[in-house]
Amino acid sequence: MTNSSLAVRCQNVLKVYDTGGQKVTALNGVNLDIAQGELMMLVGPSGCGKTTLISVIAGILDQDSGCCEVFGEDLLSLSNQKKLAFRARNIGFVFQAFNLLPSLNAAENVSVPLLINGIKRVEAERKAVAVLEQVGLGNRIKALPSELSGGQQQRVAIARALIHNPKLIVCDEPTSSLDHETGRNVMNLLKEVALHQDRTLVIVTHDARIFEFADRIAKMDDGHIIEVNKINAPDNLTPELI
Amino acid sequence: MNHIALKMLMGDKGKYFGIVMGLTFASLIMTQQPAIFLGLMSRSYSFISDVGLPDIWVMDSKVQFVDDIKPLQDTELYRVRGISGVEWAMPMYKGLLKARLTDGTFQTCNVIGLDDATLIGGPPLMLDGKLEDLRRSDGVIVDIDGARDKLGKPSLIPGGQPVALKVGDSLELNDHRAIIVGIAKVTRTFQSQPVVYTTYSRAKSYAPRERKLLSFVMVKAKQGQDPAELTRRIRDNTGLAAYTQAEFMTLTYEYFMHNTGIPINFGISVLLGFIVGAAIAGQTFYNFTLENLRQFGVLKAMGTSNWTLLRMILLQAVLVGSTGYGLGVGLTALFGYLMRHSILAFKFPWQLLLFSGTGVSLICVFAALISIFKVIRLEPAIVFKG
Known part of the structure; x- marks a missing residue:
């Protein structure tokens, strides 16, 4: 596989937290490549470094050493301003706790990434309505997060992650706050609407019920990737990634 | 993003009302107590200001204030x-x-x-x-x-x-x-x-x-x-001593300021009012930002710059500050109006409006700065914490 078809390339990534004088190694030389158009799941026990790894991949946390390239950009070498702009353009987020702004309605929440990218409010909300229709919430555009069920809130969060057409979507436990059926619906939605050949999904999860949606699953423990399993990866995904 | 800042501020009506009320109360005690103090002090020379025609007052050279009569x-x-x-x-x-x-x-x-x-x-x-x-x-x-x-x-x-x-x-x-x-x-x-x-x-x-x-x-x-x-x-x-009307008023005012316990006693009350008002207003606004820290973290993770977040917080501070200040000085003015026929001393000059306005602005800016500092230092990675 060529570098140009890689969405993420992590090489020997190290991250140590200093928690009150005690050093905790969260990532201990992580090597991982993720192809464009792939749905990669990161799994492993609590504290194994999954969340730290997607934070580094998403450019919201700097590693201490090693290299993490996202679409060919070494995020550590970018200035803060460029990194912000890179995140705003290329990365979508889906969180376990949804993290919708409670005082904004669904359409306003979805329009936030466009506003950050400098799009006018009217135009951003018009697009938000279209994306909400795409995720099946066309009839709840004025609803506040508190008026939506957990599944609906997660669909709003997915719409928010999609609206600016990012190349990478990082999801942190997107189904763990949801019941089984709603979780599957959310995963179906992510797979159908979010995933395509130009967009990569990286999902951190504990939820074994959704492993079947992954193209590949990277298992982590103690700050390392200990194995990468191919689940639904098509044959044209290069074997060396597995 | 200003729209989002305003929605964040006013989305929870109860919380918004609480912040505005905190600042209103702060403005009220920052203006009402000094207004009473000024009213009281202006009474010390009210006899002089009531006499409009003469330019100069002549008296014994040892006179210290208007009621200190040393006959000629x-x-x-x-x-x-x-x-x-x-x-x-x-x-x-x-x-x-x-x-x-x-x-x-x-x-x-x-x-x-x-x-x-x-x-x-x-x-x-x-x-x-x-x-x-x-x-x-x-x-x-x-x-x-x-x-x-x-x-x-x-x-x-x-x-x-x-x-x-x-x-x-x-x-x-x-x-x-x-x-x-x-x-x-x-x-x-x-x-x-x-x-x-x-x-x-x-x-x-x-x-x-x-x-x-x-x-x-x-x-x-x-x-x-x-x-x-x-x-x-x-x-x-x-x-003999001769003073213009303004000089005689100042002489009297200064006498009361330097030779009576009023400035100290009342000044402490005014100062306490200011400090309590400042503490309430600052704490209220700071708490609001702390409660919204996660939301700011989400915006930061999605690519919002520190400068934009700073503008958002300042906009929120200016809005709650000016609303609370307006209501506070309005209540003070109403208090003065309702008490106008009573024995209560009350003087509310424009300088006091400026003083309390500056005070409330400083409080809001200070609280906003602490909040901004917190937001700027905020690691966007907190959004992935449960």
Whole structure:
């Protein structure tokens, strides 16, 4: 596989937290490549470094050493301003706790990434309505997060992650706050609407019920990737990634 | 993003109301207490400001403030009149005399004796009768607050309000009969004693026998004559003290500031009000930002710059600050308006608006800065924490 078809390339990534004088190694030389158009799941026990790894991949946390390239950009070498702009353009987020702004309605929440990218409010909300229709919430555009069920809130969060057409979507436990059926619906939605050949999904999860949606699953423990399993990866995904 | 900032601020109506109320309360105590203090201090020189015509007040050189009367000989009046640049100079008596009320009790009054011919130095506003009526036999003019309250006749109902004196009623001033010929409105004095106006010669007959009874000489400068220059000339030629009206007011004000416990006692209360107000306002706004820290973290993770977040927080601070400030000073003004007929001292000049406005702005900016500092240091990775 060529570098140009890689969405993420992590090489020997190290991250140590200093928690009150005690050093905790969260990532201990992580090597991982993720192809464009792939749905990669990161799994492993609590504290194994999954969340730290997607934070580094998403450019919201700097590693201490090693290299993490996202679409060919070494995020550590970018200035803060460029990194912000890179995140705003290329990365979508889906969180376990949804993290919708409670005082904004669904359409306003979805329009936030466009506003950050400098799009006018009217135009951003018009697009938000279209994306909400795409995720099946066309009839709840004025609803506040508190008026939506957990599944609906997660669909709003997915719409928010999609609206600016990012190349990478990082999801942190997107189904763990949801019941089984709603979780599957959310995963179906992510797979159908979010995933395509130009967009990569990286999902951190504990939820074994959704492993079947992954193209590949990277298992982590103690700050390392200990194995990468191919689940639904098509044959044209290069074997060396597995 | 301003729209989001405003929605974040006002989305939770209860919380928004709480922040605004906190700032309203802060503004209220930051303006109301100083307004009472200023009102009280302005009463120290209210007698001087009520006398509008003269440019210069001449008195004994040892006088420290308006109520510190050190009488002059009547001949000093003629010496002052002889100084070049003086348009006119008129005598004034000012002294505390006891009035005997109809129920036999005594009340100390501020008796003002005005030049018999010109009646210069009279009350600023006549409510009943005319100033010229002072020329009638035994005529005196009484201020409305004194007439209603301290000089009032006993109520016909036991425990009821005193019956206000009116034109035609009589008083006994130092064993002399005085007939009320007018009711005037004057600014309350510091001691809030009733004010009784009469002529200079009659005031001298009311006052206990003394060799010197002239309290002040009021001077009008000739047209084109610089009052400051004239005061210097009067001082040089007579050895008396001469002050412009503003200087005399300042002298009195300064005396009260430096020689009484009022500034310290009241100042502590004002300072405490300011500190408590600042603490409430700052804490309220800071808590609001802390509660929204996760939301700011989400925005930061999605690519919002620190500068944009800073603008959002400042916008929120300016909005709650100005709303709370407006409501606070509005309530203070309402308080002053409702108390305008009471004994309460209250003065609300534009400088106080500026002072409290600056205070509230500083609090909001300070609270916003602490919040901004927190947001700028915020790791966007907190969004992935549960």
